[in-house]
Amino acid sequence: MIRSTLTPRAWRALAATGLAAAVALAVAGCDSRAQDSAMPPPPEVGVAAVLSEPVQDWNDATGRVSAVESVELRPRVSGYVQRVAYAEGDEVEQGDLLFVIDPRPYRAALQRAEAELARARADAQLATTRHTRAQSLVEASAISRDDFEARTAGRAEADAAVRAAQAAVETARLDLSFTEVRAPVAGRAGRAMLTTGNLAQADSSLLTTVVSQDPVHVYFETDERTFLRHQAMARAGTRSNGQNAVRVGLADETGYPHAGTVDFLDNQVDPTTGTVRARAVLPNPDRRFTPGLFARVQLEGAAARPAILIDDKAVITDQDRKFVYVVGEGNTAQRRDIVPGRIVEGLRVVESGLAAGDRVIVNGVQKVFMPGMPVAPAEVAMRGGKPVDKAVATR
Structure with missing residues (x-):
């Protein structure tokens, strides 16, 4: 066995020295790792050049x-609805039949008016014959002048009766035609407010509506x-x-x-x-x-004017201010305060703060924590934010 010639005090001093060296090495290693972790690679962001295009306000x-055209369809004659001649909600053409009101009373009225017209014409023919005979008699002094004038007036009265009867026939014929309610305009017909068997009052009952x-x-x-x-x-x-x-x-x-x-x-x-x-x-x-x-x-609005356009995703709000990050020298993110305008064709109009040629960070804005931060830009399209094919872009 080899005996150590060191005293206990020397051993304690040597142990203290070794421990200090070990601690120093450990601290140096941690500091090196901390420095390595504090320097991550620049974040990748999508960058697009601002668009300068004419916009219309x-x-x-x-x-x-x-x-x-919108029509509330009401009957012109009174009577019971005999038939609804259209499908509710369908489109109809002008003149299409929509409702039929019972025509029998109006057909009878027309026949009566036509009979009155025939009688009036017969009376007028008789009055004309009497007037012609009276004219020859008065020339021969066979009748008095008063009788001749009476027969002349009778002929005029008979002619007036014919015209009145003709007007009555036209009125009766018109009323009969009104029993068929037709679309006054082309359009879509609404719900039938009166159905078969209901009484329709002239000029008051609403039948349906038609809208062009x-x-x-x-x-x-x-x-x-x-x-x-x-x-x-x-x-x-x-x-x-x-x-x-x-x-x-x-x-x-x-x-x-x-x-x-x-x-x-x-x-x-x-x-x-x-x-x-x-x-x-x-x-x-x-x-x-x-x-x-x-x-x-x-x-x-006003005539078209030139404007700067950017993707609205690039705009960041800072209290009452709006700003974007642009890529500056050395691929660093630089803050630019802007005055945004309205949205035009999906892009935001920038009234001031940007100029043609500026490259704005569109994708990955949340990765930028402060101005001056280095970034790794990748070109994207301002519309849609999709990557740009460099081969196509350089043609």
Whole structure:
């Protein structure tokens, strides 16, 4: 056995020295790992160049769809409904038969009027014969002048009776025709308010309604500023095709897929609301519009102007401010405060804060924690945010 010649005090000093060295090595290793973990690679973000395109300003409004022609169908003669001649809710053409009112009383009245006309014509023929005979007699002084004038008046009275009888026949024939109630306009017929066997009162009982289908009207309200601006556009001749263009969307639609024009502006502004009523006309070949539907309306604003457009996902809110991150020198994220405008064709208009050529971070904005942070940009399209094929982009 080899004996150690170190004293206990020396052993304690040596142990303390070794422990200190071990602690120092451990601390150095932890510090190295901490430094390694504090320097992660730059985050990958999608970057798109801002778009500079002409945009058309639109003014938003809400309105209601209305039929161009809407008729409440009421009978012109009284009688019991004999037949409902259409299917409720179907489209009908102008002149189609909808209701039949019992025609028998009116057919009898026509026959009676025709009989009265025949008697009046017979009386008129007799009066004419008497007048002719009286004329020859008076020339021969066989009758007095008073008798001749009486027969002349009798002929005139008989002629008037014929004309009255003819008018009665026309009235009876017209009443008979009114027993067939026909569609006054083409459109969609509503529910039959009176069915077979019910009494229809002339000019009061509602039979059904008929509303036209194509085109349709959309009524909406616009404010004074918009009204004055469009009046100025009309005077300057800068409206589309000489008319105010509109775009319309329904409650279940995205955007404004239907186009039309304003064909009417009211003749005064409502002083209580500061708005003026307007009407747009739109084609409706596929029957998408139904009278009474709510409609979102955009009215054409000023003439097209150049604008900066970005994807709305790139916009960040900081209390009352809006900003975006652009990629600057050395692939670092730089903050740019902006003044955003309205959405146009799915992109946000930037009124100020950006210029043509700026590259905005669109995808992965949440990965940027502070301005000046390095990023790894990847080119994407501003519309849709999809990666750009470099081979295609450089053609």
